[in-house]
Amino acid sequence: MSILVNKNTRVVVQGITGKEGTFHAKQCIEYGTNIVAGVTPGKGGTLWEGKIPVYNTVQEAVEKEGVNAALIFVPPAFAADAIAEAADAGCEVIVAITEGIPVIDMMKVKRAIREKNVRLIGPNCPGVITPGECKMGIMPGYIFSRGPVGVISRSGTLTYEAVWQCTTRGIGQSTCIGIGGDPIVGSTFVDLLKLFNEDDETELVVLIGEIGGTAEEEAAEYIKREFKKPVVAFIAGRTAPPGRRMGHAGAIIAGGKGTAAEKMKALKEAGVHVVESPAEIGETVARVLGKK
Amino acid sequence: MKVHEYQAKELFKQYGIPVPRGGVAETPEEAKRIAEELGGNLFVVKAQVHAGGRGKAGGVKLARSVEEVYEVAKNMIGMKLVTHQTGPEGKLVRKVLVEEGLNIEKELYMGMVIDRSTERPVLMVSAEGGVEIEEVAARSPEKILKAYIDPALGIVPFYARKLAYGLGLTGDLVKKAIEFMMALYRLFIEKDASLAEINPLVITKEGNLIALDAKLNFDDNALYRHPEIAELRDIYEEDPLEVEASKYDLNYIKLDGTIGCMVNGAGLAMATMDIIKLYGGEPANFLDVGGAASSESVKNAFRILMSDPAVKAVFINIFGGIVRCDRVAEGIINAAKELEVKVPMVIRLEGTNRDVAMDMLKNSELKFILADSMADGAEKAVKAARGEI
Numbered sequence: 001m002s003i004l005v006n007k008n009t010r011v012v013v014q015g016i017t018g019k020e021g022t023f024h025a026k027q028c029i030e031y032g033t034n035i036v037a038g039v040t041p042g043k044g045g046t047l048w049e050g051k052i053p054v055y056n057t058v059q060e061a062v063e064k065e066g067v068n069a070a071l072i073f074v075p076p077a078f079a080a081d082a083i084a085e086a087a088d089a090g091c092e093v094i095v096a097i098t099e100g101i102p103v104i105d106m107m108k109v110k111r112a113i114r115e116k117n118v119r120l121i122g123p124n125c126p127g128v129i130t131p132g133e134c135k136m137g138i139m140p141g142y143i144f145s146r147g148p149v150g151v152i153s154r155s156g157t158l159t160y161e162a163v164w165q166c167t168t169r170g171i172g173q174s175t176c177i178g179i180g181g182d183p184i185v186g187s188t189f190v191d192l193l194k195l196f197n198e199d200d201e202t203e204l205v206v207l208i209g210e211i212g213g214t215a216e217e218e219a220a221e222y223i224k225r226e227f228k229k230p231v232v233a234f235i236a237g238r239t240a241p242p243g244r245r246m247g248h249a250g251a252i253i254a255g256g257k258g259t260a261a262e263k264m265k266a267l268k269e270a271g272v273h274v275v276e277s278p279a280e281i282g283e284t285v286a287r288v289l290g291k292k
Numbered sequence: 293m294k295v296h297e298y299q300a301k302e303l304f305k306q307y308g309i310p311v312p313r314g315g316v317a318e319t320p321e322e323a324k325r326i327a328e329e330l331g332g333n334l335f336v337v338k339a340q341v342h343a344g345g346r347g348k349a350g351g352v353k354l355a356r357s358v359e360e361v362y363e364v365a366k367n368m369i370g371m372k373l374v375t376h377q378t379g380p381e382g383k384l385v386r387k388v389l390v391e392e393g394l395n396i397e398k399e400l401y402m403g404m405v406i407d408r409s410t411e412r413p414v415l416m417v418s419a420e421g422g423v424e425i426e427e428v429a430a431r432s433p434e435k436i437l438k439a440y441i442d443p444a445l446g447i448v449p450f451y452a453r454k455l456a457y458g459l460g461l462t463g464d465l466v467k468k469a470i471e472f473m474m475a476l477y478r479l480f481i482e483k484d485a486s487l488a489e490i491n492p493l494v495i496t497k498e499g500n501l502i503a504l505d506a507k508l509n510f511d512d513n514a515l516y517r518h519p520e521i522a523e524l525r526d527i528y529e530e531d532p533l534e535v536e537a538s539k540y541d542l543n544y545i546k547l548d549g550t551i552g553c554m555v556n557g558a559g560l561a562m563a564t565m566d567i568i569k570l571y572g573g574e575p576a577n578f579l580d581v582g583g584a585a586s587s588e589s590v591k592n593a594f595r596i597l598m599s600d601p602a603v604k605a606v607f608i609n610i611f612g613g614i615v616r617c618d619r620v621a622e623g624i625i626n627a628a629k630e631l632e633v634k635v636p637m638v639i640r641l642e643g644t645n646r647d648v649a650m651d652m653l654k655n656s657e658l659k660f661i662l663a664d665s666m667a668d669g670a671e672k673a674v675k676a677a678r679g680e681i
Contacts, residue, residue, distance in 0.1 A: 027614070076513060102484055102514035107411055111443050140613030140644065155559020157611045161666070164611070164642060181558060183408050210559055213408040236562035239547075239569045240578070243377075247543040247558025247580040249513060250408070255426050277570050278563035279667035
């Protein structure tokens with residue numbers, strides 16, 4: 001098994017005719033993802049790349065192509081609208097890649113989709129991949145291999161780093177999720193840990209956090225209380241100065257809160273294998289899996 | 293984005309939030325003229341810099357005559373104000389805000405942020421105004437009252453009523469406080485603020501509620517829909533290298549160390565700083581050249597790093613995923629040649645076509661120091677910065 005996406009996932013790409021959308025949709029198809037429709041308002045009725053039908057609304061894509069997941073590449077000013085549309089049309093998994101969505105937009109849209117049966121990933125994230133089955137995102141597919149490790153991360157390239165350290169040691173992944181670097185994201189560490197807890201294939205989870213907010217502390221509480229599997233964690237930003245936004249909109253130590261030290265302490269107390277160096281993620285995973 | 297107190301107070305006025313009468317001055321003459329127009333015999337002169345702790349640092353002074361306003365303004369404009377938030381180099385005061393003095397009965401605190409955990413706007417008040425709110429939060433958190441506002445509902449009066457009564461206000465002040473909070477909420481949401489803080493919020497002897505101080509930060513991601521807010525940016529308050537980097541769309545933050553970092557992706561960039569520190573070095577900056585690490589962004593990144601005289605070595609740590617490592621290597625070689633980079637360059641590339649890329653770097657006439665892992669790169673960069681390799 002795996003979580004969120006698999007070979008049966010039928011994907012619509014919102015913003016498929018844009019530069020980013022086109023580039024990454026092609027890469028996803030090459031990987032084997034079932035991209036069955038695109039949405040660009042005003043371009044309905046055309047074929048993207050001469051093969052994939054484009055619709056004006058997500059609703060049409062759901063009705064005509066049976067899509068159940070949406071991958072969003074629309075610009076930040078229209079992204080919250082696109083998320084709400086995908087949720088309204090009944091997509092169960094929505095992955096928002098877009099960086100730069102105003103936080104108040106995210107706050108409102110997340111509140112609005114609360115009652116729906118939907119799992120939003122992102123925004124400002126690399127997406128989700130179940131190796132060998134479905135890549136919904138912008139990550140380089142070849143670095144992943146199939147296996148027992150689940151990955152949840154607030155970062156993009158740092159996730160690739162961690163995954164590569166595992167893959168080159170012959171340790172594959174069940175599903176990897178970049179949850180995004182914004183202050184408000186669709187799914188938190190806790191939301192996804194709950195899914196991994198129930199997934200038979202996943203034997204260990206790598207959690208990559210960073211400064212800002214309290215999502216890692218909340219994850220630590222959950223892990224201590226209910227999580228059945230070992231967790232290896234790294235927290236980026238130990239050397240980050242307070243009060244400065246480190247690239248990601250959510251990576252900021254504000255009012256003395258959200259430091260790497262606090263997060264590492266909470267995770268250690270929950271029994272998590274916290275690594276000091278980002279270069280030690282792969283070897284720690286190997287060691288912990290070997291012990292089992 | 294941060295704005296000055298006087299700019300925040302202008303926005304407050306637009307939303308009907310009471311602030312002291314006053315005006316902003318760039319010269320002592322202007323300051324004097326503002327005081328003359330205000331009248332009375334008690335004035336406050338406040339340095340306008342983007343930093344807290346101005347009062348303790350001598351950036352807020354009382355004056356009892358227009359002549360004294362002139363003298364105070366003369367001393368303040370052009371001074372380097374050093375507060376606990378500015379760093380030891382301080383901040384140059386270019387403008388002062390001259391305001392009427394008030395008869396203060398009591399000092400309160402009010403603030404608003406988006407709470408990340410509940411994903412709601414939270415309005416906070418405290419009867420302990422005028423002091424650092426973090427101190428109050430640490431010492432007696434129960435003295436900070438909070439209302440988590442449902443974003444779908446917006447600020448209905450009960451939230452404000454709860455806080456106003458919680459502060460122990462009575463009579464007319466309750467009504468004034470509710471109006472104040474509802475206006476602040478509207479401003480916050482309509483203008484996409486990320487932080488609002490009024491410390492102190494004062495009750496005057498005449499029974500008015502006035503924002504004596506005003507701090508507003510705005511969501512950078514929302515500035516596209518608020519050109520009037522974007523205009524308030526004061527680049528003099530920012531590090532010149534950071535301003536330069538922002539022109540190239542690079543995420544750059546200047547730090548105090550000697551190892552310049554060039555990394556793709558914010559998380560990996562932070563992790564690179566961390567690992568440098570683990571090996572005993574100090575990063576000179578945070579720099580994210582973007583996930584794709586295009587040759588243009590690599591060149592611009594070199595420009596920024598080379599403008600920092602403290603940089604003794606550069607550590608380039610790129611994970612080439614969608615973008616191939618050989619392309620990145622090509623960009624690095626061209627930029628390093630064109631810009632005649634003088635300091636040692638430690639390079640670690642990982643991902644697609646890594647081996648081809650490493651050969652390209654090895655065979656170029658430039659003396660790159662190649663690393664085969666992140667840890668190896670960090671170790672070599674630390675040694676290079678010390679002149680040991």
